[in-house]
Amino acid sequence: MSEKPPPFTVSSFYKFVSEKKLMAAKCDKCGTILLPPKPMCTKCLSTNLEWIELEGVGKLLSYTIIYVAPVQFQSLAPYIVGIVELKSGLRLPGMIRGVEQEEIRVGMDLKIDFDTSVSSQWPAWPRYFFRPL
Amino acid sequence: MVGKPLVSIVSAGLSKFGRLDGMYCREIFAEAVKEAFEKCPNLDPVKDIEALFVGHMGEAYEHQGHTGPTLADWAGMLPKPAVRIESACASSGIALRTGILAILSGLHKIVIVGGVEKMTHRTTAEVTEFLAMASDLPFEQWHGITFPGLYALMATAHMHEYGTTEEQMAQVAVKNHHNGTLNPKAHMQKEITVEKAMASKVVAWPLKLYDCSLITDGASCLILTHPDLAKKFTDSPVHIIGSGQASDTIGLYEREKLTTLRAARLAGQEAYKMAGLEPKDLDVAEIHDCFTIAEIIAYEDLGLCSSGKGGSLVEEGTTELGGNIPINPSGGLKSKGHPVGATGTAQAYEIYLQLTEQAEERQVKGAEIGLSHNVGGSGATAGVHIYRRE
Numbered sequence: 364m365s366e367k368p369p370p371f372t373v374s375s376f377y378k379f380v381s382e383k384k385l386m387a388a389k390c391d392k393c394g395t396i397l398l399p400p401k402p403m404c405t406k407c408l409s410t411n412l413e414w415i416e417l418e419g420v421g422k423l424l425s426y427t428i429i430y431v432a433p434v435q436f437q438s439l440a441p442y443i444v445g446i447v448e449l450k451s452g453l454r455l456p457g458m459i460r461g462v463e464q465e466e467i468r469v470g471m472d473l474k475i476d477f478d479t480s481v482s483s484q485w486p487a488w489p490r491y492f493f494r495p496l
Numbered sequence: 497m498v499g500k501p502l503v504s505i506v507s508a509g510l511s512k513f514g515r516l517d518g519m520y521c522r523e524i525f526a527e528a529v530k531e532a533f534e535k536c537p538n539l540d541p542v543k544d545i546e547a548l549f550v551g552h553m554g555e556a557y558e559h560q561g562h563t564g565p566t567l568a569d570w571a572g573m574l575p576k577p578a579v580r581i582e583s584a585c586a587s588s589g590i591a592l593r594t595g596i597l598a599i600l601s602g603l604h605k606i607v608i609v610g611g612v613e614k615m616t617h618r619t620t621a622e623v624t625e626f627l628a629m630a631s632d633l634p635f636e637q638w639h640g641i642t643f644p645g646l647y648a649l650m651a652t653a654h655m656h657e658y659g660t661t662e663e664q665m666a667q668v669a670v671k672n673h674h675n676g677t678l679n680p681k682a683h684m685q686k687e688i689t690v691e692k693a694m695a696s697k698v699v700a701w702p703l704k705l706y707d708c709s710l711i712t713d714g715a716s717c718l719i720l721t722h723p724d725l726a727k728k729f730t731d732s733p734v735h736i737i738g739s740g741q742a743s744d745t746i747g748l749y750e751r752e753k754l755t756t757l758r759a760a761r762l763a764g765q766e767a768y769k770m771a772g773l774e775p776k777d778l779d780v781a782e783i784h785d786c787f788t789i790a791e792i793i794a795y796e797d798l799g800l801c802s803s804g805k806g807g808s809l810v811e812e813g814t815t816e817l818g819g820n821i822p823i824n825p826s827g828g829l830k831s832k833g834h835p836v837g838a839t840g841t842a843q844a845y846e847i848y849l850q851l852t853e854q855a856e857e858r859q860v861k862g863a864e865i866g867l868s869h870n871v872g873g874s875g876a877t878a879g880v881h882i883y884r885r886e
């Protein structure tokens with residue numbers, strides 16, 4: 364029979380990001396899609412889950428331009444971050460690259476992209492980000 | 497019918513809020529406790545106090561955890577049980593609720609609840625990083641989203657959905673700075689103008705420096721008793737008649753909407769119901785203005801106006817001292833300051849002063865019913881309390 368799926372953890376999510384995939388957990392019982400993945404369906408508490416790949420395309424729901432950044436992001440400031448509503452209705456926050464500050468608009472179309480370089484420091488995850496379609 | 501007292505506040509203390517060089521949490525907390533003891537001569541702290549519940553957000557600031565017993569020691573309260581409560585910026589609002597639970601359980605009759613934070617010895621970049629720990633690591637912190645950034649995301653959404661303006665947000669700051677000038681313990685003691693606020697340096701657009709609360713050192717505490725004992729210690733106790741608490745997702749992005757805090761709405765509803773009161777019954781409130789947009793959203797979440805009308809409420813002057821419902825007479829987090837772990841019980845301290853006619857120049861005349869609204873992080877925790885005078 365089929366192999367056991369990777370555990371429904373944030374670390375698995377980022378392992379998929381390193382493979383340039385946007386993956387979520389889907390509840391086999393009630394159909395809820397969990398992004399981020401969680402080991403138990405937060406709607407019906409079922410643990411019968413499967414991984415599904417999401418289409419990384421959506422619209423910008425809200426954004427901000429960060430000027431005062433935490434220590435490890437200071438070299439990037441000012442940078443744009445936003446919350447994107449994917450086609451599936453699920454939402455994901457992230458950095459938005461390739462858009463001028465004057466051009467950023469609520470509702471604009473964005474797609475996910477992946478930066479698979481991994482820092483040596485914990486938690487050593489890669490990053491995804493968004494850019495114009 | 498107005499709800500019956502859950503517990504009573506018989507005394508309260510607040511350290512000076514501001515930059516307290518050379519003092520750390522233990523000494524600052526002791527300053528707040530000293531005031532509460534001195535104001536309540538009928539209380540024998542060593543004999544009467546049974547336990548302490550103290551809010552403290554971050555061990556990173558001082559590289560010091562396990563703050564429950566440390567604070568109890570410096571307050572002369574050993575060997576009484578002492579627990580640190582961590583709920584980000586709502587730590588002491590939830591410590592207050594925990595104290596209420598302890599008394600209602602019957603296990604304790606007299607407790608200290610309070611909170612403390614020491615922040616100003618760190619750089620702004622360090623504080624930015626430590627505060628961000630109250631947000632979601634894998635999807636917010638990991639992508640460079642700061643704490644002001646989260647409230648900026650709410651502000652952008654509120655502006656887009658309801659037409660709320662940057663000027664309206666600045667008006668919250670102007671109001672709270674004015675109130676702060678009337679509070680000798682407030683961190684800031686200066687008036688600002690809308691123009692000055694609008695021209696201040698951007699922190700996380702659309703939020704500018706004057707939209708953000710202050711990095712402050714400070715401590716606060718209350719002495720809570722079973723309502724039957726209150727009169728033994730004071731002729732003018734303040735009774736807590738409603739308490740609400742709720743939780744939401746740690747990540748802002750998972751919430752049903754970005755323009756409201758569900759946890760705050762639910763906590764407010766629970767507190768109003770317990771108190772048997774409605775928003776129109778309030779005379780004064782201290783609400784969690786960690787950012788100016790947070791105060792506007794709180795007006796809506798607490799039912800002071802309908803969704804989307806928070807900006808107009810401040811514009812019309814309804815929430816000024818002298819307005820229909822004065823909000824944050826203390827100066828709020830914006831001007832009094834926001835030593836995160838101390839904030840919840842500092843709000844309660846102000847309501848205690850207001851309901852016992854001790855608020856001097858900023859007194860809301862004849863205030864009988866008050867409310868405090870304390871939010872943790874970007875809204876994953878909220879605690880709301882309703883108070884009435886004797």
Ligand SMILES: [Zn+2]
Pocket residue numbers: 390391392393394395404405406407408409
């Ligand atoms: Zn399910």
